[in-house]
Amino acid sequence: MAGRSGAGGKPVETRILPGDEPASIAEAAAAIRAGDPVAFPTETVYGLGADALDPRAVARVFEAKERPRFDPLIVHVADADAVGRYAIHEDAADPRVAALAALFWPGPLTLVLRRREVIPGIVTAGLDTVALRVPAHPVALALLAAAGVPVAAPSANRFGRVSPTRAAHVVCQLDGRVGIVLDGGPCRVGVESTVLLLAGGRAVLLRPGGLPVEAIEEAIGPVERPAHDAPDAASLSPGRGASHYAPGAALRLVEPWPGPGLVTAAGERVGLLAADAAGRAAAEAVGGPFVATEVLSPGGDVMEAAARLFDALHRLDAAGLDRIVAQPVPDEGMGRAIMDRLRRAARR
Ligand code: AMP
Ligand code: MG
Numbered sequence: 001m002a003g004r005s006g007a008g009g010k011p012v013e014t015r016i017l018p019g020d021e022p023a024s025i026a027e028a029a030a031a032i033r034a035g036d037p038v039a040f041p042t043e044t045v046y047g048l049g050a051d052a053l054d055p056r057a058v059a060r061v062f063e064a065k066e067r068p069r070f071d072p073l074i075v076h077v078a079d080a081d082a083v084g085r086y087a088i089h090e091d092a093a094d095p096r097v098a099a100l101a102a103l104f105w106p107g108p109l110t111l112v113l114r115r116r117e118v119i120p121g122i123v124t125a126g127l128d129t130v131a132l133r134v135p136a137h138p139v140a141l142a143l144l145a146a147a148g149v150p151v152a153a154p155s156a157n158r159f160g161r162v163s164p165t166r167a168a169h170v171v172c173q174l175d176g177r178v179g180i181v182l183d184g185g186p187c188r189v190g191v192e193s194t195v196l197l198l199a200g201g202r203a204v205l206l207r208p209g210g211l212p213v214e215a216i217e218e219a220i221g222p223v224e225r226p227a228h229d230a231p232d233a234a235s236l237s238p239g240r241g242a243s244h245y246a247p248g249a250a251l252r253l254v255e256p257w258p259g260p261g262l263v264t265a266a267g268e269r270v271g272l273l274a275a276d277a278a279g280r281a282a283a284e285a286v287g288g289p290f291v292a293t294e295v296l297s298p299g300g301d302v303m304e305a306a307a308r309l310f311d312a313l314h315r316l317d318a319a320g321l322d323r324i325v326a327q328p329v330p331d332e333g334m335g336r337a338i339m340d341r342l343r344r345a346a347r348r
Helices: 022-033 055-065 080-086 095-104 138-147 167-174 213-220 231-236 277-286 302-317 334-346
Strands: 015-018 038-040 047-051 074-076 109-114 129-133 180-183 194-197 204-207 250-253 270-274 292-295 323-326
Touching (some): 015 022, 022 038, 022 047, 022 138, 022 180, 038 138, 047 055, 047 138, 080 095, 080 109, 080 129, 095 109, 167 180, 250 334, 270 277, 277 292, 302 334, 323 334
Parallel strands (some): 015 180, 038 180, 250 323, 270 292, 270 323
Antiparallel strands (some): 038 047, 109 129
16 A cells, blocks of 8 residues: 655655664664654564654654554663653652663563653653663664664554564555665564553553563562453553454464364365464364464474564465464463463454
8 A cells, every 4th residue: 555654644665774784774863863764673573663752753653553642652762871861750760660671671671650741742642651661682772872862663563463573574564654674684572572560659560571570570579460451451551452463364362272163164264373383283183274374383482482473473464364273372471472462363
């Protein structure tokens, strides 16, 4: 479809630039400073970033993604010093912030703190909090350093669709809507950051993600974990209520595995998303045939499974399927992030 990310709504030419070349970083940083959104790699997923202090640049990110304005963006910063510039003193001085930053930044942890006025309301969807993260990817860090501004960036996909973990995924969804896509290879973590609210003394898990909540609790003690569809979670973290990560074909989590949902009708094009080799064998023993099969981690390594999840969904998406059947993983540690994404992909 024709793009609408160019200034004035005109389509732009989308170019993939090698992220490891200084000239690409310089060009992308100049684009950010000029108010043009840029797609860039992080260790979690690819982001579509704009100068977080420029409301018009941020508006173009919402427009390119067709993201509803009630869904706030994460602000990416170069180092933990930035917390004091964008969060109120009381939250920035919370010793838990320093402890978590020292342990997990750069990394897949986003901290939601009460914001200072300098952060425009469009970034936070009007909330009085701001989400901050230092990403652990050399290309992202080089871009942040060269741009010299905080970069507000949601995942670089159309709203509600599968998040991108490769530059090619970004082009599939945002061609004509973004000028520069920095290529940093496949994302190492592969699912979005863990989002943690630390305000007014509370600690609330708003989104399970690339850093297991168990690791956070080891550092700062118990974290409130609202049930994945609790009203408290939805009001504290807008955008979490919607269907998300959805491939074109309906996805169904088959619990328990293997189950009757794996039986296919004659002529039906069904894709299999197995967590491991044993899960695949079990599914093929009771169901199928499957016209496309993805095994997230043959040996059942949950980190590998997370890293490959969105890539597998993109491939299944391209296979022209009637439906996808997905195997659950244990809902703990990194598996919590995988199950969260699968449940949301199944909701439509
Ligand atoms: P994305 O960048 O697409 O991974 O989405 C960012 C998500 O972070 C949002 O959908 C919210 O769930 C969460 N988030 C960002 N900013 C805030 C905030 N100020 N308060 C609560 N949640 C936030
Ligand atoms: Mg997203």
